[in-house]
Amino acid sequence: MNTIDIKINERSLKVLPGITILQACRDNGIDILTMCHLKGLSDVGACRLCLVEIEGINKLLSACTTRVASNMVIRTDTEKIKRYQRITTELFFAERNHVCSVCVANGNCELQELGYKVGMDHIRYPFLFPECKVDTSHQYFVMDHNRCIMCTRCVRACSEVEGAFNWDVKNRGFQVRVISDFDTPWGESITCTSCGKCLQACPTGALWSKDVVQGQLEKHPEMITELVEKRKLLLT
Amino acid sequence: MTKKKIGTVWLGGCSGCHMSLLDIDERILDVARLADIVKCPIVDGKEFPKVDIALVEGSVTSDEHLHEILHIRKQAKLLVALGDCAVMTNVTGMRNYLQLNEVFDTAYVNAISNDQSGTVPNHPALLRLHDKVFPLQEVVNVDYVIPGCPPSADAIFYVLFEFLNDRVPDLNEVKKLKYG
Known part of the structure; x- marks a missing residue:
């Protein structure tokens, strides 16, 4: 099999051409922080946590959307990258209303875990306190925009795995929101199949089932990956 | 070695962090060997004395809190945001x-428990709520933070013990x- 030579953190590696830097790291046990990446879904580079330094390129590139090239020299662990990861995490917290203590996902949240991983003890930016709606119109599920970090994992799970195309994104910048159908209440959706895949894909307490209470939410995003892998087996 | 002085206070908080502080249990004796706790919310209302470490629970929600935190900043060598x-x-x-009047109406007028006849309290002795709530760091310089709702007793003890041992x-x- 054809392989190409790359270097990650001074380690010489032989990897398959065409894979992403993120995949090369994961295959070789190199830890890299991600939030919008979910194995099985396409990558969009939304969260900017997997930024890496590549020799010869004067800006940081996201590992999940950059493919390896021959003789690429990559660094994933520099002080600059760590500083950016901390900034990104703090901005996630400052942008919307992430009140862990009253959140269903408390103790079982990828954003909380991320904060611990980057060593965030406080947030250096002023909080925006945007007015965010909570959509409880669906029979079984709730969408709480206060907790959404716009990773769009739900949007991709809905379109790529379920094929329902219920979720989409409106606006730009800090007014960006996930919407159901044409920005109508989730309960009135004619495309939603109530499959619950978006709930499992969501890393925070933005999407949850009505039968859970504060701090009781359990998520299994790996079920999306499993489903995609199993479908591939069916096709072969 | 002279004993250090610790003072604690709660501003816009629920006292949960102070409960967590009490949860350090018998380790309070280790703290007491190294420091005197000279001020806390359950002693009388004298103004906040000069201390080495001030543990401040809660955010700045009113004129009284603002006045208090500015005073504490002057009195404390180390200001620790607790919780x-x-x-x-x-x-x-x-x-x-939300707008402040919406908040008042929700609590005092439209609350299910008060039969629509509630009025917003405005006695001059009461503190005046600010339009917006601020974390301590937006009002004064904070030297150390212990996040958590509440922070664990272990975390509080650890921070106190390290500071007391310089x-x-x-x-x-x-x-x-x-x-x-």
């Missing part, structure tokens, strides 16, 4: 995207960071 409200406003900040604690290094 999520002090660090990032947490639950107290959930009213920040070391700088690192909550991240000892894996005691916690929000919520």
Whole structure:
């Protein structure tokens, strides 16, 4: 099999051409922080946590959307990258209303875990306190925009795995929101199949089932990956 | 060695962080060997004395809190923000995207428990709520933060004990960071 030579953190590696830097790291046990990446879904580079330094390129590139090239020299662990990861995490917290203590996902949240991983003890930016709606119109599920970090994992799970195309994104910048159908209440959706895949894909307490209470939410995003892998087996 | 002085206070908080402080249990004796706790919310209303370490729970929600925290900043060598409200406003900040009169009406007029005849209290002795709630860091310089709602007793004791022994604690290094 054809392989190409790359270097990650001074380690010489032989990897398959065409894979992403993120995949090369994961295959070789190199830890890299991600939030919008979910194995099985396409990558969009939304969260900017997997930024890496590549020799010869004067800006940081996201590992999940950059493919390896021959003789690429990559660094994933520099002080600059760590500083950016901390900034990104703090901005996630400052942008919307992430009140862990009253959140269903408390103790079982990828954003909380991320904060611990980057060593965030406080947030250096002023909080925006945007007015965010909570959509409880669906029979079984709730969408709480206060907790959404716009990773769009739900949007991709809905379109790529379920094929329902219920979720989409409106606006730009800090007014960006996930919407159901044409920005109508989730309960009135004619495309939603109530499959619950978006709930499992969501890393925070933005999407949850009505039968859970504060701090009781359990998520299994790996079920999306499993489903995609199993479908591939069916096709072969 | 002269004993250090510790003072604690709660501003816009629920006293949960102080409960967590009490949860350090018998380790309070280790603290007492090294320091005197000269001020806390259950002693009489004298103004905040000069201290080495001030533990401040809660966020700045009113004129009284603002006055208090500015005073404490002058009195304390080390100002420690204790708990999520002090660090990032947490639950107290959930009213920040509403107007203050909406908040008052929700609590005193439209609350299910008060038969629509409630009035907003406005006695001059009461504190005046600010339009927005701020974490301590937006009002004064904060020297150290202990996040958590509440922070664990372990985390509080660890930070106190390190400071009392003239070391700088690192909550991240000892894996005691916690929000919520």
